[in-house]
Amino acid sequence: MSRYYEFFCPVKVIAGEAALEHLPYELTSIASVRPMIVTDAGVRAAGLLEPVIAACTESDVTFAAIYDEVPPDSSTTTVREIANLYRQQQCDAIIAIGGGSSIDTAKAVNILVSEGGDDIAAYSGAGVLTRPLRPFFVVPTTAGTGSEVTSVAVIADTERSVKLPFTSSFLLPNAAIIDPRMTLTLPPHITAATAMDALTHATEAYTCLARNPLSDAYATAAIKKIGRSLLAVMDNPDDVQGRLDLAEASTMAGIAFSNSMVGLVHSLGHATGAICHLPHGLCMSLYLPYVLEYNLEDIREPLSELLLYLEGPEVWAATPASRRAETTISAVRHLRDELHHRCELPRTLRETGKVKQSQLDNIARQALDDGSIIYNPREASLKDVRSLLEKAWG
Amino acid sequence: MLDSFSRSAARRARRQYVGLMFRFMGHALEAISRFDKTVIDEARGMPDGLVFQMTVLPSGPALAIEHTGDGVLRYLGSRYDGPVDLSIRFKHLAHAFLVLSFQEKTVEAFANDRMVVDGDIALAVRMTRILNRLEAIILPRLIARRAIKEYPAELGLLEKLPGAIGVYRRVAFSMIRDLRKEALSQ
Secondary structure, three states, rough: OOOOOOOOOEEEEEEOOOHHHHHHHHHHHOOOOOEEEEEOOOHHHHOHHHHHHHHHHHHOOOOOOOEOOOOOEEHHHHHHHHHHHHOOOOEEEEEEEEEEHHHHHHHHHHHHHHOOOHHHHHEEEEOOOOOOOOOOEEHHHOOOHHHHHHHHEEEEOOOOEEEEEEEHHHOOOOOEEEHHHHOOOOOOHHHHHHHHHHHHHHHHHHHHHOOOOHHHHHHHHHHHHHHHHHHHHHHHHOOOHHHHHHHHHHHHHHHHHHHOOOOOHHHHHHHHHHHHHHHHHHHHHHHHHHHHHHHHHHHHHHHHHHHHHHOOOOHHOOOHHHHHEEEEEEEHHHHHHHHHHHHHOOOOHHHOOOOOOOHHHHHHHHHOOOHHHHHHHOOOHHHHHHHHHHHHHO | HHHHHHHHHHHHHHHHHHHHHHHHHHHHHHHHHOOOOHHHHHHHHHOOOOEEEEOOOOOOEEEEEEEEOOOOEEEEEOOOOOOOOOOEEEOOOOOOOOHHOOOOOHHHHHHOOEEEEEEHHHHHHHHHHHHHHHHHHHHHHHHHHHHOOOOOOOOOOOHHHHHHHHHHHOOOHHHHHHHHHHHHHH
């Protein structure tokens, strides 16, 4: 446990039934009269814009612009295009509706419209921004990334073929609106993968080097909700309370990991995502149990504690203290088996059908240079990572 | 009065210690990159001409290192003021002292938000591995364990001892050379 820590989360969380109907009040309270929506075609096609627009129209709040073509891997070109639209329409606030890509794009747009200019790359890096940006709200439509409470955005610079990271607490939105209606229609495999993403955020937040008492509280609360509601939602996708539990868990896990960082699961996941183009949540699900096994002797105590939150007090009490860490890993494996049974979420790299064994060396090398590896409790050499990938291959 | 004087002397001593350790590390990095295959392989992964600086906010002490190519590192001194590609900056002298006096591991310092990285994170991770390797080679096992996350299991005495002697010998020569230069310039 860290002897010193910092914890920061100034985002107002507006969550629960009819949460969307609070958005117009939030906008008028900051005197916004020309807000802009940033979203993607999938969100519009799923009919998820309607409840937002209806909630605002009913309170006489109209939108000055709606951009609904954010691609899955957003680029500097998209950011520039949206910033131009914002300026042309003289907007005064941004509302991101969607998953990680729409939220990250909106964060980058907010930099340009607040700081000026067209070159978003000029603001890449940590600590470049020095003052607050324009009003910004996030309505997540997936329950996993936690982007609504993280101070990071990643945008692809397609001209130079690099990913530009942006880190600043000024990227955080004024408020995150968590409404179960927005995740009710998520398809089963996305529900499963994004929930495993949130579970990994919380688990790594609780077991890695920068954990602290406040991030621990958020991480355990998130794990408890996922343990209780994930399979229930898979069996009954219309379970509103279960959907809200998963959305809240995602936000809480986001708060936890943005204050305590993540470890080797993310190093491997980032590398696999970049090389094999697998969705981030799926990568997290693939690697989580193998990394927990690898770290086991360094994280035995916190991992034992997590059994209580993941499986409940009966299982925790019935398991001998010396076996609780292993039982937590078994519970994660069991959860993956159940998800595979319900929506064929792959459990091994082989099962994805998108990873070649010849790519493993490359993944291992790239994972070793990932920033999150610093926070992993156990040191990992190229040989260690390669052997871990062999196990995850299946 | 006496209390205030001793506190101020302790602060001065701490600053001098950090400055001395930075200078030692700079020369030691240059030395180890001449013969240690692990360090050379890691350094080869960095762009030629890359300048890395480790410093203490707001105004030093500091050390600057250049990767001149093919895995070779060159110490640029403590007063380098040219362009820097990658920097790790301690937020306060007290934080640098914790790490350089082996009270806090480098990774713990990262985890405790003691440092700010500016530049490519992947290169910062690589540079951290080089620093870890240096510490594993030159420090006694007991102290190295306090400085790095995990002491390398495969690092035996037959590799460590000649490595440490090689680094200390080269660092001693370099520091004597520095002292001569400083004496001549005064």
